[in-house]
Amino acid sequence: MHGIDRRDFLKSGSLAAGAGGLAVLAPRRVFGAEANSRIKLGVIGCGGRGLWIAHHFARHAGYEIHAIADYFQSLADAAGNALKVDKSRCFSGLSGYRKLIAAGVDAVALETPPYCFPEHARAAVDAGLHVYMAKPVAVDVPGTLQIGALGKKATENKRCFLVDFQVPTDPHNREAVKRVHEGAIGRVAMIQTCYLAGQFADPPLTDNVESRLRRLVWVNDVALGGAYHVNAGIHGVDAGLWVARARPVSATGISSRGRPNPHGDSHDQFSVSFEFADGTIMNHVGTHLNAPFHVRCVAYGQTGIMEMGYVGEAFVRKGSQPYKGGEIDNLYTAGAVRNIDTFHKNITGGDFANPTVEPSVDSTLATILGREAALRRTKMTMEELLKENKRIEPDLRGLKA
Numbered sequence: 001m002h003g004i005d006r007r008d009f010l011k012s013g014s015l016a017a018g019a020g021g022l023a024v025l026a027p028r029r030v031f032g033a034e035a036n037s038r039i040k041l042g043v044i045g046c047g048g049r050g051l052w053i054a055h056h057f058a059r060h061a062g063y064e065i066h067a068i069a070d071y072f073q074s075l076a077d078a079a080g081n082a083l084k085v086d087k088s089r090c091f092s093g094l095s096g097y098r099k100l101i102a103a104g105v106d107a108v109a110l111e112t113p114p115y116c117f118p119e120h121a122r123a124a125v126d127a128g129l130h131v132y133m134a135k136p137v138a139v140d141v142p143g144t145l146q147i148g149a150l151g152k153k154a155t156e157n158k159r160c161f162l163v164d165f166q167v168p169t170d171p172h173n174r175e176a177v178k179r180v181h182e183g184a185i186g187r188v189a190m191i192q193t194c195y196l197a198g199q200f201a202d203p204p205l206t207d208n209v210e211s212r213l214r215r216l217v218w219v220n221d222v223a224l225g226g227a228y229h230v231n232a233g234i235h236g237v238d239a240g241l242w243v244a245r246a247r248p249v250s251a252t253g254i255s256s257r258g259r260p261n262p263h264g265d266s267h268d269q270f271s272v273s274f275e276f277a278d279g280t281i282m283n284h285v286g287t288h289l290n291a292p293f294h295v296r297c298v299a300y301g302q303t304g305i306m307e308m309g310y311v312g313e314a315f316v317r318k319g320s321q322p323y324k325g326g327e328i329d330n331l332y333t334a335g336a337v338r339n340i341d342t343f344h345k346n347i348t349g350g351d352f353a354n355p356t357v358e359p360s361v362d363s364t365l366a367t368i369l370g371r372e373a374a375l376r377r378t379k380m381t382m383e384e385l386l387k388e389n390k391r392i393e394p395d396l397r398g399l400k401a
Contacts, residue, residue, distance in 0.1 A: 040066035042105035044097045046079035050111030053336055058083055062344040067103040069096035093400045101127050113218045113225050118143035125150045130160040132343050136234050136364040139226035140392040144364045151357030160346045163360035166335025167239050172314035172326045176306050184321035185301025191243055191282040192298045193236035196291035199259045208398030220264025223394035227266035230367040233286040235310055238363035239297035240282045247362045248274035250381045253374030258289050272370040
């Protein structure tokens with residue numbers, strides 16, 4: 001990323017809405033498929049990345065930023081001013097997302113803490129809207145499975161549903177993984193992944209959760225952000241699952257809180273080993289103590305090796321199809337821009353296959369499995385995790401409706 005820390009883009013993330021009851025809205029008009037049509041977009045979550053990605057949507061000729069929602073009225077107003085959205089369509093509070101959905105949008109971009117994603121996505125899909133959302137798709141198993149079901153419902157309803165992972169969009173990453181899938185390095189026996197970065201601010205807790213809803217503080221809280229491993233480490237884990245083309249069957253791990261004076265309950269140091277049904281092993285290491293941003297995936301095959309990730313180079317060495325590869329350039333921005341363009345092309349072209357949903361569900365489940373196995377310091381199977389189906393709820397008392 002040429003010295004750019006991705007956290008610099010994310011210093012004021014906030015919550016757009018929470019646990020209000022869902023109003024099932026009548027599906028609005030079907031968006032026309034004419035190539036020159038502009039998609040009316042509503043952005044839910046206007047903190048750091050939310051406002052940043054909204055500007056990238058606005059720069060794309062195929063979108064009009066039509067409505068804004070954020071839990072904090074000040075952030076909604078600031079985003080509305082920056083994006084030239086009429087103040088009557090800038091909403092706040094826990095119910096802001098419902099007002100936005102009813103404001104005449106064709107699609108929504110979800111950029112809130114991931115606890116909110118299942119509820120917001122359900123309301124959008126029920127209203128007949130297209131959905132663009134950040135990762136991870138949820139913080140717990142029930143929410144993750146709900147996103148999988150909503151992706152299928154969107155396809156049935158001829159709507160687009162795209163999850164914004166950036167690693168699979170890079171052309172060098174894509175070519176390297178393609179060759180592995182074609183057998184270039186033989187059977188993959190071992191995968192190593194990592195997510196190394198700095199920590200997020202974790203100030204003392206106050207009377208209610210509102211103080212945790214800005215500047216990515218919520219990453220420290222399992223119920224709001226899923227924990228560091230699920231929210232951030234998922235980039236590395238998702239890359240490994242892309243190579244493996246499978247969900248892990250079990251995980252064994254250990255984790256701890258290494259940051260000074262922690263207040264949130266999330267661990268920030270992780271070492272997790274995943275096992276796949278075919279015997280492949282994947283080891284993941286994550287730390288959030290002052291490390292330079294580094295996310296990589298290395299696949300060791302019987303005849304060669306492949307490397308790729310979020311930074312550095314992607315390549316294949318030895319094997320039957322070596323690939324010189326190249327630099328993974330500015331992926332934080334380039335990946336989002338590619339996904340924004342793909343979302344537009346899929347909507348206007350009538351492509352509702354929604355291929356990002358299933359792998360995003362798998363990687364979210366895998367990181368939840370790793371988080372739980374590491375917290376319990378035991379081996380846990382995916383079957384046990386799914387059977388347990390544990391729901392995690394934050395305490396939202398005291399927040400404004």
